[in-house]
Each structure stands twice: as C-alpha cells, then as structure tokens.
Amino acid sequence: MKNYIKPDEWNIIEEGFDPHLNKISESIFSIGNGRMGQRANFEEAYSGETLQGNYVAGIYYPDKTRVGWWKNGYPEYFAKVLNATNWVGIDIRIGDETLDLNNCKVTAFKRVLNMKEGYLTRSFIAENKNGKAVKVIAKRFCSIIDDEVGALHYQLVPLNFENIVLSVTSFIDGDVKNEDSNYDEKFWNEVSKEQDKNTDYLLLKTKKTDFDVCTSARSTILINNESVSLSPVMSEKYLGQTVKVNVKQGDVIDVYKIVSNLTSENHEKQVLIERSKQVIDQASAKGFEQLLKEHSDAWAVKWQESDIVIAGDVAAQQAIRFNIFQLNQTYTGKDARLNIGPKGFTGEKYGGSTYWDTEAYCIPFYLSTAPQEVAKNLLVYRYKHLQKAIENASKLGFKDGAALYPMVTMNGEECHNEWEITFEEIHRNGAIAFAIFNYVRYTGDESYLSEYGLEVLIGIARFWKQRVNWSTEKNKYVMLGVTGPNEYENNVNNNWYTNTLAAWCLKYTVEVAEIVKEKYPEQYQNVILNANLNAELEFADWTKIVTNMYYPYDENTGVFLQQDGFMDKEQILVKDLAAEERPLNQKWSWDRILRSGFIKQADVLQGMYFFEDDYELETLRKNFDFYESRTVHESSLSPCVHSILAAKLNDEQRAYEFYLRTARLDLDDYNNDTEDGLHITSMAGTWMSIVEGFAGMRVRNNQLKFSPFLPKQWDSFSFTIGFRGVQLKIKITIRQIIITNNSGQTLEVLIFNELYSIPKGEKVISYNGTVV
Template sequence: MNQDYIKPDNWSIIEEGFDPSRVESSESLFSIGNGAMGQRANFEETYTGETFQGSYIAGVYYPDKTRVGWWKNGYPEYFAKVLNAPNWIGVNVLVNGESLDLNTCKQLRGFRRELNMKEGWLSRNFTATLQNSVTVEVTTKRFLSLELDELGAIQFSIIPVNSDAEITFQPYLDNGITNKDTNWDDKFWDVSGVSHKNHQGFIEAKTMKTDFHICTYMESQLYVNGKQVAIEPKVQVDSNYISFDYKQSVKKGDTFTITKYGGYTVDRNHDKKELVSAAIKVLKEAIKFGFEGLLEKQKEAWASIWERADITIDGDVKAQQGIRFNIFQLNQTYLGTDSRLNIGPKGFTGEKYGGSTYWDTEAYCIPFYMATKDQEVARKLLEYRYNHLEKAIENAEKLGFTNGAALYPMVTMNGEECHNEWEITFEEIHRNGAIAFAIFNYHRYTADYSYIPEKGLEVLIGIARFWQQRATFSKDKNKYVILGVTGPNEYENNVNNNWYTNYLAQWCINYALECIEKVDAGYQSDFLRIAKKVALTKGEMALWKAVADNMYFPYSQKHHVYLQQDGFLDKELISVSELDASQRPINQHWSWDRILRSPYIKQADILQGFYFFEDQFTNEELERHFDFYEPYTVHESSLSPCVHSIQAAQLGRMEQAYNFYLRTSRLDLDDYNHEVHEGLHITSMAGTWMSIVEGFGGMRIKDNMLSFKPQIPKQWKGYSFKVNFRDTIIKVNVSQDATNFELESDHETQILVNDNPVTITPDNLVTV
C-alpha cells in the first residue's frame, strides 16, 4: 500500500494534520537545499518523538573505516559518509517554562506544512495546547538562500491564544550531533572554539581524518507585533553548544517573533583562519536585506530557474506536482556552480549510499542539466571525472590492472572507490561505460567537441585499456567474454557475460578508437601531447580492436532475444504478475539468496542498453526485448520506471508509459518502495524529466538536429517544456490535437517533427 497523505497541488507539497508515524517521511519530502548545503525538514523547536536529524554541507565528508567480517584484497579502506553537520536551525520554545513539543502537547489542531516549490521556502502552521493548558498559535517559515548560499533564514512566530504568557526563545547551535548511518560510532567532529559577540554565536569545528574546517554561525532578531524589540539574552555555552535565551512577557493575542539567520562557512571556500570573519560578513548582508528582502531574492532566483526548467501539465494535478517536485529537488541539490561537486543519490535529504557520486550522474542527470541550464554546467560534470582520472587508474591498479587502465569508482567523494559490497565494488564495472557514454552524449547534444581533445580523450583511453584487460579470451567460444560481473540489475551478482556490460565494453573501445582518429586528424598538438603522456601505441590499439571485434553476446534462438547473462534461461521464469502482492517489494521480504536465484529484475538491464544505443536497434527488436524482460521486472530501483516509460512511449504504448511516468514522478511522494524516511531518490528524478521530454515528447538528436515525435497521455489536456539546444531555447507545447513550437532565440533553426524538417523562426509560433 503506497502512502497517500500529500495533498495534490500544482506548486506546493502540502501535509495537513499531524501524524507522528509520518514525521521521518515528511522530513525527507519537505527537505530544502541550495546546492551548497541542505537539510531535512526537522522542526526548529524541541521534538522528543522519532525523528531523523540531518543537515549536510556539500563536499564535506568523513572516511568511515570499512566494516566487514572478512577482508578481501582490493576492498576500499573506507566508506565515505555524507556527514551530518552541526545543527544551526534549533530554536527551543518555552511557554511559562513549559517546552513546546508536538510529541507531548495535550492537543494539536490545524497542523499544516507546505514546501512552496515556486518560491523555494518551507512553512508550518499549527495551534497547540501545552501540558500547562496554555494554547499557542505557531507559524514558521524558512529557506536556504540561493543568493547567499552560505546562509539560511528562519522566521518563527508564536501567539498566546487563551492567556498572557512568558515566552522564551532559545536559538542555539549544536555540534554534538552524530550520523544515523555509521560503522563504528566514531566521533566525526572536533570542536576548536565556541564564541559569541552581541547576538551572534559561532562554533568552529573540523572533521576528523578529512580535516574540513567549518564555522556554524547564527544571529537572531526579536519582534513583538512586527516591531523590533531589544532583549538582552542570557548566554549558555559548553564545549559543543551555544544558546541565547530571549525572554518576553507576551499579551494574549500578541505575536512574538524570532528571525534567525544561520549557516556554515567552510574552508573549501575561505581560509580556515577566516571562517568566523566570513560568517560575520554573511550575517551583515543578511541583516541588511532582512528576512523579507532575502525572501524576495529567493523568489527571483527560483523564478529564473523555473523560467528555463519548468514542465507544465494541464489536467492532471498529481502528475504536475510530481514533475515539479523532481525538478525542484534536482535544483536544490546541484546548480552547476562548483565543479568540485556532484549529484549524490540522496542529495541533502539523507545519509544512505554514503558517497556523493554514482554512475547515475552520467546516465540520467547530464541530459537534464544540458537541456535546462547552459552547457558549461554539463561540462563541469564531465570535468569532475577528468579530475579524478588518476584516482580511477589507482582504483584499477589495486585490483591488478596495469598500463593506465582506469576503473571509475561505483561510489566516490574524491575519486577513490568507497563502496565495499564486493559484488558491486568489484563487479558492477558497467559504470565505466556510463562515463564514456556521457562524453559521447555531451558532444552529440552540444556539438562542443573541444572537451574531447582537451580532456575527454584521456578518460576514454583509460576506460578502453580497462575493458581490453578485463575481457578474457574463451577458447571454447572463440570469443572474448567478460566474467564475474553485476549488471544494472543488482538482483543478479557474479554472472558471466552480462549483455549490457559486454555491449558497453565493445562500444567504449570503438568510440575511443574513433576519437583517437579524429583528434589525430584535427587536433594534432593535443593528440601528440596525449599520446606521449599516456604512452599510446598502435600495437596496443590493435589489441583493443581485437577484443571489440570479437566480443561474445549471449543470445536465445528460441526467444530471439539477447540474454541478460549466460544463465538467465536456467531460472524458473515466473512473471511478476504471478507474485503475491504481500511479497513486494521482494528486497524487504526475501532472502538475498532467493532473490539471486529468481528471474526478477531490479531495474532495466538489457533495456538500459537499448535506451542508450537506440539507434543501433530496430523498433521490432526493442518490442521483442521489452515484452520478454519487462514482465520479470519488479522496478525496485528508482532508476527503472523512467527507462521503461521512455521505451513504452517509443513503442506507442501510452497507457503503460503514463503509468511508468506516474511511478517515477511520484516514487517518493507516494513512497512506492516504502523507504522515503531514509531520504529522497534525487538522481532518478532526472529520469522523470526524461520520461516527459524523451518519452512523451520523443526528443532525440537525429542528423545533428533536434527531433521530436510528440505524443500525449489521454489523461492530460496538454503539456509543455523548454530545452536549451546549442544556445537556442525551444518551447514545445503539446495538446491533444496539435503541437506548437516556439523559438526563444534570435536566429531561425531547423528541427525534425515526426521525421519531417520544420523551420522555426523568432516570434513565430509553428503548429504541427
């Protein structure tokens, strides 16, 4: 049974009524971020019920030593933890000495929480009667500034309803925090100083081992009925904590408000000796703008993001809410302003999965960022991997590879592998292919070839070397095989000849050889520089080519399909439709052994290959493989429904495409996999965008042009989206009987619509 408490709304995520069992789920769903930091939607005031406290700073992590029962050569030394950062949002509230706590109050009415995605803020309203029988009305609003990305702002107002009351606000900073997800219960933070000046508080701390220095800071202002009041605080300080007590007698019906500014300054951006002075500078800016001024800036910044990235859906509020939630969370996680950062699978919403980067970025996120931002943003994501090439070569060396072969990590913070489930760390090597594919995809979309001679070719050479060494020549088959792998479908481990992996290996080698030839011909100085640097020889390239030309692909003559791996047909092939619903999701009900022996597919595997390399296969081949594999797919990976939605649309199966779209867009809102309390599925949200633009809109690159084959679900009256293609912004508006194309650039462009050329000119609507 999926959850169903989020109110349908075009622009907001809304919860009405308070249910303690939903607190942790809502903390995930209502999370906020600004690309530089983020936080779960924890309450500002004390809450003694079950809660998952979480604040996170981009790029700050801790190497939690690997904990396994039996050490194997090649295991990563540590699992990189996204660190729970010091808490700056806290504001304890006392009413006549009684703590405001939604877990203990006598009565709670009118609880409403809203995440406004259009403007980028989070609010709560409720009326609570405390144990001492005082009733108060509470309104809060907070946001993390896009304008000043080291700053967050909170406005917390309280009105005594049934009597006068003495109200105390205690804004605090707390460095005594721990991770929910930790191997050894290590101490992650070491405090070097707690200080205060006037109404400002600071805690300076550094991470153990990684030595990131940060300053957590705050400053508060107090108001009665909107008029600022001067209250001298009582200051409480200990080695991990600082709070200010602001006490005020408040008449019945009057409004007492605290505005709190806070956040983090980090030595990734400042000299570590200057973190307090950097914080003071941010606070000075905050006070100058004030809460309302900062909120106006916030609205403007989000309006600018939505202007390019919004997708509208007419006639289906749940679908509209779903896509906007996905686009909103992607932009809260990564804005492309810092090439040292990447898109973590949980973003700033939880700690699961540890590292900040998976193959999801290259496979799913780059298309979204290419089309909704300027191409420099996608280029930064490619450069992130180039900057980690030496580490990828080290990772491969640890597993016995030589000569500059590169194996990119499954999970990473700094380029080193930091994932320690052997069947994934050592075997899910298809990640290398996604990184090469992203380089190809970037050039295909942007027409910017310069990245390849400057940086990309070195990455492609390292990856090709890896595939050549990883393949084994089988005398029995007289072919090259790839043994002991895990494909995208993680419900099959340690299999031989995963079709997707073998196909990627062949493609990567051929693409590397093609790029070498092109760079040699057209960028001679770059070619000579790279060939010398990596000691590339013709003899070596001949070895690669032998592997690519003679790669083995398992195939079933009986079913006329490629086999997911050598042993797939040995399984008992019972379709998902015959599974008892009480057994789903199987990863929460079955032993791992039973899952591995089953035919059930966690996510698109062969179909992932058909998605990447659609041009290499006919529609008939896609249909055959879709019909064979989809019935065994349980979609228990967040990355699965989007690929199936795109392919169902490609096959003209719009009802199926629509159902997959709803599943991917509302995966977290409706909690399909019963795990949203752990955090959101950020990277798969880019797949939701692809479901509409590439699925229903049919967007592809063909003959070096944008191509569309628009379709529309019967449940919708219309939908629209924009794409930035080679600095030309095109708006596509699809209704039940026509599609309009509009150009938001100053030069005409040609596109393909249903394979026919169409010219669109500025200020001229073209209807097809």
C-alpha cells in the same frame, strides 16, 4: 503506498500531523541550494521519530569499513556526507515544559513547500500537557543567490494563558552525529566558538579529513514588534541567544534567524571566522524579507528555464515540478568539485556520495535546462578524478593506465565495500564514457574531447581490454564475474549490457581519437604523451575485441540474454508474484532473490535505451515484453527507462503508468523508503520520461528530433529546452505540436521525420506531422 500529500500544481501540502509519517515528510519537505541543505526537521524540540539532517556540500567523513569478512581490494572506508551543525534550532519553554509536538495535542497542522518561490512554511496549534496552547507559523529557505546563507522566521502566539514565563532560545548545535555512523562515532571536533551582537560563531573540524566548517547565526527576537535584549548561552559545540519574558494571551513573539555555513573548501582556514562575520553582516543588512525576495526572483528564472507545464492532470503536474525543484536545489553547477548524491541534501543513505546515476540519468536534464557549463562541470569532475580511477584499478590488479571509476566516491577514490558491487559492478565505467558521448552529441562541443574526454576514454578502454578474456570454447571475448545494473544478480558471466557497453566504449574511444587527431592535432599529441599511448597497437587490440565480443542470445525467444544461464532460472512473471511477497528486498532472503529470475531494474533494457538506434523496433519490443514482465522495479532508476522505451514502442498506457510511478515515487512513498531521503537521481529520469518519452526528443545528426504523443490523461504539456545556444518552447496538444524559437538564431528541427527551419522569434505548428 502513501497518499497524504494534497494535490496542488505549485505546492507540496501536508495537512494534519501524523508522527508515523514524520520522517517521510522530513525528506519530502527538504530545502537546499546546491551548497547546503536541510531536512524538514522542526525548529522546536521533537522527541518522536526523526532523522536530523543538515548537510554542507563537499564535506565528508571516511567512516571505517564495517564488514564481516575482509577481502583484498576493499576500501578502508565508506565516505559519508556529514550531518552538520543544526542551525534551525529554536527551543521553546512554556513555564517549565518544553514545546515538543510528540508530547502535545496538535491541531491545525499544515506544512507547505512552495516550489515556485523556493521556501518551506509550517503552521500548527499545539496544547501541552498542562493545557497551555500556542500557535506557531514558521518559514525558512536556503538562498540560491547567497548560497552560503539560510534564513528563517518563527512566530509564536500564546492562545490561552498569561503571566507564564516563556523562554525562547535561538541556537546552533554542532553536537550531532550521523544515523548511519558505522560505530556510533561522532565525526566533528570543536575548534572554537564566539558570541558577539546576538551572533553565534561555531567552528568545527571533521576528524581525519580536517574540513573546517564555520556556522554563524544572528538572531533577532521581537515581542509585539519590539526588539528585546538577548542573553548568550554556551556549552560544548552549542551556542545560543535566549530571552525569558512574561507573556499574555495574544502576544506575538517573532524570531528571525540569519545563518551562514562557510567551509575551508572555499575559504582559507585562518580567516574562516572573519569571513563568516562579513557574510553574516552582509546578509543581515539585507534582512529576511529582502533575502527571500532575491531568492524567489532567482527561482522564477530557474522555472523559466526548466518548468514543465501539464494541463488536465494535477497529480502529474505537482509531481514533475517536485522532481525539477529538487534537482535544481541539489546541484547548480557552480563548482566542478561537487557532484550529485543519490539523496542530495535530503538524507544520509548511500553516503551522499557520487554514483554512476549522475552520468546515466542526470546529464540529460542539465544539458537541456541549464547553461552548458553546468553539465560540463559534471564531466570535468570525472576528468579531475582520472588518476584516482587509475589507482582504483591498480588496487585490483590492472596496470598500464587502465582506469576503473569508483562505484561510490567523494574524492575519486573508491569507498564502496560490498564485494559484488565494488569489484563487479564495473558497467559504471561505461556510463561515464556514454555521458561524454551524450554531452558532445547534444552540445557539439568537440573541444571537450581534446581537453578532457579523450584521456578519460583511453583509461576506460584500457580497463575493458584487460577485463575481458578469450574463450577458446566460444571463440569469442567474454567477461566473467560481473554484476550488471540488475543487482538481484551477482557474479554472473557475460552480462549482455556490460559486454555491449564495453565494446561500444572501445569503439567510441578509437572514433574520438580520430576526431581529436584531425581537428586538434596539437592537443592530440599532448594526450598521446600524457597517456603514453601506443595508438597503432592499442587501437588494433581494442578493435579486435569489438569485432569478436560475445553477446548471449536466446534463439527460442529471440531476446538478448541478461547473462549466461538466465534461462536456467525458473521463469515466473511478476504478475504471478503475490503482493504480500513484495518488495522482495524486504521480504525475501538474498539467496532466494539471487536464484530467482526477478529483475530489480532495467538491465538489458538499459543498454537498449542507450543504443536504441542499433535495434529494430521489433527487437526492442520482444526484449521489452520479456524483461519488463520479470522486473519488480525495486530500484528508483527503473520506471523511467521503461517509460521511455514504452513510449518509443507506442505503448502509451504503460509509458504513462511508468511515468506516474517514477514521478510520484517519493511523494507517495512507493517503495517504503522515502524516510531515508529522496531519490534525486531518479528525479532526472522522471524529466526524461516526459521529454524523451512523451515528447520523443532525440538528437540525430546534430539536429533535434521530436516524435511526440499526448497521454490521454492530459489536455496538453509544454516545456522549454536549451540546445546549442537556442531556447525552444515545445507544446504538445491533442492535435498540434507547436515549437517556438525564443532565441536570436534560426534552428532546424525534425518533427517526426520531416525537417523544418524555425527562424528566430517564430514558431512552427505541426498537425499530426504535417507542418504549417
């Protein structure tokens, strides 16, 4: 675990430069705006360890699958978000020596991510091998108002030399590649480039997928506040504006750079450069400071909607704001074609594609902190991929409209090629169905079911019907050869979570069909026709499976078995595992991991989190104690579920411990993998740990319920949520629960088990459950 980020409520601060931490910091200090993003790479050259990363949403490459043994059904490619044109580059040469912090003595280094206003700053003093020292202050952001625009200001001051030629080149460079390229292939071809009025236009096209991206940059360089003439430079996939000037100690060189990234996903290809010129003109007319002010003002609104305030614990406060900040700059919900990659705009790992993480972890955050359309667009994304999901299932031998949503995707087509995941981690289907249920439960928007949801559910239900088989020995339906959420088990039979989720999906689909039939009869008939549904026959088949599904259970311990044969494993607890053996995925062979009883993340407990109302507290407690003691939490998605369940069990100590682990997972580099990029989807789980865990927020019978407790490390905590058109402010102190209705209509809420009405503009105060 690293511990170099300075505590601060609103800022992420790194003081001092350690090259060994640089790739971690590049991830932590990333910026983005939902349309594009940028790792915290240096503007100037850097020859040390770095992961160059500039990303444009929706642009990907189908990198050819690289496996040692091909299996029928494998996707031919793994879709990867592309490292796109580097737009932050500024080359500094002092005489004949390039400014490169890897070759300099670096002092007074400081990097700050201002989360309140949404920008990154960096300052340092560096002395090169010839003893020439400079001071640099840099600031940059990706605008959330003009989401195709980014901007930076780079200021350099010579400290101890004069009559030396200083060369400054502000450039854009498309000659980049992905670090995770399977065959070291570069994924971009140059189409054209132009230079005009200190502005560079570089048009690139992706191989195979033919996405066009035009990156434009207008550069202005001032010497002691006087604008200077720039000379254009050009080479393959590279454009820049340069100036050479004799400088003396104390001169101030300011570089302003306003950039746009436009894609053929949003503009016609034939006008892409012309449209880029318009965007860069409009942004430049505003100028750096106005762009920054508009951007910061927009962040103020976002924080009003989504901030969580923690009093008395700076580390926890900093962590939750960092998580919320990254979620808000990763996905804005403006475009239903986009989704949330596990690394967002912070790295390449996992291909940057969509996983089931979105439905299981991210939906609750956006439901509560953003307009309803934002979460709805995440579901519409899956609806638009329904036919691809049917095709995915057909490749594996399923038929008659059965749909298997992909484990990994950019366009709805499966592109994950590890067999134990691609073919067997099929619980992802259930997470999508649960997200539909969760959305409707929270918003009350049953019209979504008639427009989109029922068709998706039918495809998923048909898949489950074909995936189970009847066991004569057990006299039950069973599901063989699956991988549950615990990926430290592959190819198991009757994973309890998967069986439970499948049966629930079948039951829920029948229930939704009845709702749509009753309330939206015309749309119901359209769905029947589109899906070619034989309702009477198929519903009867699904109901029979629900009634006769097999669930592994151990009589001796009273727990649901993760899968058949789980108790055959050697039952060693995590507390008895030597510290030097962890993390297992970096220390053990895969064979050893598979034979062990250690669990990567919540599996049985994931199901009990989804369907907590179906189980008594004592049942939950038995399963929690049994499985948590065997869980190594080597998935970023694990601590948050355990935190929420521990809170429900009134286990405040473990609830807080798991919260702090998930909240500071990346800031403290718990799993030694932050350098690959941040864990964006687990950040949503961090938010859930507070709102669903400590505040105990649930939706019950179309009403909000709160059953909160205050961690002893905190003086209070508060947050704002939106629910069915009403905005509530909730504050929990050691003695009080205060809920304020900031909207124009009355809302009824449950505090513990008592129902109270909160008129518009008023508040209710509860003292240990007694409301006044």
